[in-house]
Amino acid sequence: MTQIEHLREQAQRAERLARNVLDVVTVSRLLEASEDYRRQADRLEQRSRCGTMAAEPVTHLQCSIDID
Numbered sequence: 001m002t003q004i005e006h007l008r009e010q011a012q013r014a015e016r017l018a019r020n021v022l023d024v025v026t027v028s029r030l031l032e033a034s035e036d037y038r039r040q041a042d043r044l045e046q047r048s049r050c051g052t053m054a055a056e057p058v059t060h061l062q063c064s065i066d067i068d
């Protein structure tokens with residue numbers, strides 16, 4: 001399992017837990033965690049597609065290659 005897959009799985013777990021919890025604060029924290037896991041996974045996925053593991057988020061413009 002890749003780190004991206006692991007993060008997406010964690011996001012899904014947090015969402016499942018949030019659906020079964022009655023405490024509003026806990027639901028909110030679980031959904032925030034889920035969003036954070038998804039953002040991290042998206043960032044890693046984008047970097048892997050661009051061939052970079054830079055610490056900063058990569059924009060689609062940074063992934064383009066200029067051919068002159």
